[in-house]
Amino acid sequence: MEQHANQQYEFGHFRLMPNERRLYRENESVALPPKEFELLFLLVRNAGQPMTREDLHRTLWPHSIVEEANLNVHISALRKALADGSTEAQFIETLPRHGYRFVAPVTAVELPDSIIKQVAAVPTEIKLLSDDDAVSSKSEVAPKRFWQYARQRPALWIAILCVLALTLLGSLAGLYLYLFKAPNAEGATGNDSFAVNTLPLTTYPGRETQSAFSPDGNQLAFVWSKEDTANLDIYLRMVEGGNVIQLTNHAGDESNPTWGPQGRALAFYRSANDGDGIFVIPALGGTERKLTEVSPHRTGLGPHTWLHWSSTGKWLVITDKATGQEPLSLYLLSPETGEKRRLTTPPVSVIGDCSPMFSPDGSQIAFVRLLSAAAGExxxxxxxxxxxxQLTHSGEGISNLTWANQGSEIVYSSRYSGKSSLFRLPAAGGRAQLLQFAGNEAQYPVYSEHGKRLAWARNTDNTDIFQVRTKDGKATGSATSLIASTAAETSPRYSPDGKKIVFVSNRSGSDEIWVCGNGGEDPTRLTSFQGPLA
Known part of the structure; x- marks a missing residue:
């Protein structure tokens, strides 16, 4: 069937709009990652017809080698997005030892004249997101195949290891301070509306991150992992300098400090072997109090935050979920009574809601809805x-945020350019502006009305790829550098013949796919996404 530029597909309560790359459930947008959208498009356009696993693999990954389980994962996620969990398939039928079939009635609607046609039951090709599927997502390259191909190499095999080396050099791994001004009288929001000096707030050995100004703007709470330990604890210090006071000392990791009213107490998140929870501790030190347990296992979701305390002191907003299967949602939690109220119910197709922050007057909450591991709005x-x-619609990798200028603006961190940068956006909606003074790898912005100060964390992560020789599954020597630069190299995979290595690097300024020889020689960039990899 010929594909028309103004065609959409309707089935059940859903409407699939290929040109917008959007799926709607009645009037609500359903977020789908790129591959799941392409899979649904392929099944819908061939409604009623059996689609073999081989046909689906050939169309979705024409130039890539992927594990058989990848298709199962995408089908499962697609069924979840369509809420097709019944015993009898409502939309996608599994054909044992063969493939899948879209069984729901589908109509193709050609707009704007609304000429309705039944979808022809003839297999058709689709145009995928990328013209060259050799640049498919790094998560879809099979790790098991890597070991299979490595074993084909003579005598001693070479296994690739990713070793994360955090370059923690003084202030480059610490917190920064900036004097932040409101737009000028003419409404300009250019960099000329800002002060001129960026000052390092902390220069301690180790890693400092996730800061929070006290209500009066005089004190700073922050998370610090000292050079000689990987444990995360919360510390206090005057903004202008002085002695550092350790507030928490626990075997678990503490993060996300947030001040209560009048600066008398702080709430924080703790991840420990006996479970994760939200705690409160006096700002002067003393006995901490556990407010509630929360769902654990959040370390793989990226640089997000999980709670914030309103300026009125009545509520904390936290990220949690009632069951392991549902997305993360926002809840209001009373620090006095422990009362807990659900605030958001995100679609089942997304990871969930995180990085919440109350507006200065406590009437609104800004947050990030995490659509996938790489995309948040x-x-x-x-x-x-x-x-x-919804304020943004660009598929950016937004991770954390703060309100600024009496609640008129939001400053947030995004990996839209491949590296984390800070942007400012009117809270009423509008066009975002890059804050160039913050530099690359800027995260966790916080703002204080007292002194109009903006602080953030900036890290330099140098991730290189190493190799180690193995025999009979055991290492026979120490790891040696294979692919290295001053940027980050990750996700290495051998080619089927073992002669080349494909990997991800941001050495060009954004996350791109590169290829080199099996000895790390002749690195060549394959893509020019100039944005985050989904």
């Missing part, structure tokens, strides 16, 4: 009605 929800309003 910015939303605002009223504390009273709980109906979120």
């Amino acid at each position: 910015l939303f605002i929800v009223s504390v009273n009605d709980g109906e979120p309003r």
Whole structure:
């Protein structure tokens, strides 16, 4: 069947719009990662017809070698997005030892004249997101195949290891401070509306991150992992300098400090072997109090935050979920009574809601809705009605945020350019502006109305690829550098013949796919996404 530029597909309560690359459930947008959208498009356009696993693999990954289980994962995620969990398939039928079939009735609607046609039951090709699927997602390259091909190499095999080396050099691994001004009278928001000096707040050995200004703007709480330990604890210090006070000392990791009203106490998140939870501790030190347990296992979700305390002191907003299967949602938690109210109910197709922060007046909460591990969008929800309003629609890797200028703006961190940068956006919506002074790898912005100060964390991560020789599955020597630069190299995989290595690097300024010889020689960039890899 010929594909028309203005065609959409309707089935059940859903409407699939290929040109927008969007799926709607009635009037609600359903977020789908690129591969799952392409898989659904392929099945819908061939509704009623059996699609073999081989046909699906050939169309979705024409030039890539992927594990058989990859298709199962995408089918499962697609069924979850369509809420097709019934015993009898409502949309996607499994054909044992063969493949799948889309069984729901589908109509093709050609707009704008609304000429309705039944979808022809003839297999067709689709145009995927990329013209060259050799640049498919790094998560879809099979790790088991790597070991299979490595064993084909003579005598001693070479196994590739990714070794993360954090370059923690003084202030480059610490917190920065900037004097932040409101737009000028003419409404300009250019860099000329800012002060001129960026000052390092901390230069301690180790890693400092996730800072929070006290309500009066005089003190700073932050997370510090000292040079001689990997444990994360919370510390306090005056903004202008002085002695550092350790507030927590626990075997678990503490993160995300947030001040209570009048600066008398702080709440924080703890991840420990006996479970994760939200705690409160007096700002002067003393006995901590556990407010609630929360769902664990969040370390793989990226640089997000999980709680914030309102300026009124009545509520904390936290990220949690009632069951292991549902997405993360936002809840209001009373620090006095322990009362807990659900605030958001994200679609089942997304990872969930995180990085919440109350507006200065406590009436709204800005947060990130995590669509996938690499994509998040910015939303605002009223504390009273709980109906979120989406601010961004660009598929950016937004991770954390802060309100600024009396709640008129939001400053957030995004990997839109391949490296984390800070942007400012009107809270009412509009065009985002890059804050160039923050530099690359800027995360966790926080703002204080007192002194109009903006602080953030900036890290330099140097991730290189190493090799180690093995025999009979055991290492026979120490790891040696194979692919290295001053940027980050990750996700290495051998080619089927073992002669080349494909990997991801941001040495060109954004995350791109590169290829080199099996000895690390002649690295060549294959892609020019100039944005985050999904």
